[in-house]
Amino acid sequence: MDWLFIKDIFHQMLLGIPLTLQLTAISLLAGFVLACLVQAAVTSRHGLVRGPATAYVELFRGTPLLLQIFLIYYGLGQIGLLRQSFIWPFLREPYWCAVLALSLNTSAYTAEIIRGAVQAVPPGEIEAARSCGMSGLLLRRRIIWPIAVRHGLPVYSSEVIQMIKATSLASIITLNEITGITYRLASDTYRVIEIFTVAGAIYLALNFVVSMAFAILERFLNGHLADRRA
């Protein structure tokens, strides 16, 4: 085992962590906002709103992320109207293409998570709130959302981990996040086993931290159930 080499590549890979986390955070944030809108559309009473939203969710969940990245990175440039518009300077950059693809992708999955979480709210709780005179935003803010968040959190934590893993695909469109640096190191030195093992360990550590953070958050939110846990 060449520890000096391992230490060296480890330091180089650490430089990729900020970009990985940045891609994850921006996409999750944008994806969550989008997911709320999509979810509102999916549960809409109007077929014209519901149809496209459902198709959106199904399409993004039913095709590979790498394909979505390619479609955005290579495909959008073909649309002349887009090339002349003000967003082209952004969409020309692989960084924004990756962010766009990751955001759209996670928004479809997150919309499903939100749907499941809201559906898991017991109807009795809503009835009780209504009979107390709550409705609209008050009902959502006091009853539906707090219960839904507690139901959805465990599922959402695995979506966050999936996203951290998914950012590795940004390396294919030339971004130098952890996997991008790893691949470059591997093709420079060809000591692939050490290099990919170290990279794997970094991702494992990141995911471990994230799942711990979610476990703590869950414990905090479910404090009122502490006596049942024991």
Added chain:
Amino acid sequence: MQLETLRLLGFGPGGWGFPLLSAAGVTVLAAIFGFALGSVLGVTGAYLKLSRHIMLRLIGQFYTTVLRGIPEILIIYLFYFGGSLWLTKIMNISGYDGFYSLPGFATGVIAVGVVSGAYQTEAFRAAFLRLDRGQIEAGVSCGMSRPLLLRRIIVPQTLHFALPALGNIWQSALKETSLLSVIGLTELLRQTGIAAGSTHQPLLFFSVAAAAFFLIGRLSGRLLRKVEDHMNKPWRR
């Protein structure tokens, strides 16, 4: 424009119909073999994780934690480049010079299978834990031997509980095969990439690939739901 599109996707001269169709076949085959390998690994992993010996449980735990926590693409790279390195070393020692790389399809199937196996381990384990203990006790008290118990009681019920989760894992395995394009396997994504590059029509070809993935996923999902319905019969009232 429309005619040109038809010609590009058609089966005539200059059409990409045949290459795309055979690439779709490669994708489906890689997904099926990968998923099947994953099932074998998943049952083994569940057996390890449910074992009484702490060492076996730890091995199972290590397998699922590592394989579910690392990006699939790193695993594919590791298997392909690492495996090729070993192969080259062995060939060089036995007197054949030069560089040797592993066959893309087999390596890809193994990589997809190993990842899928980690998720299937959890599916099988959870399904087995949902199985009512009384069922096994009842079987034992009827004098069933272990193989008979496994065949008549444990396998049908565990499979029934695991099927919905397995359906989701199948969909992920299908989509994961697209990553095998990075090690040069000519599956659907790589073939459409080649077509897009040589015709300068990325939008068209990647959309076709998206439609193909979507359709394959939909059709196989419907098929799986049929199997699920069939297995559900004893539970229906």
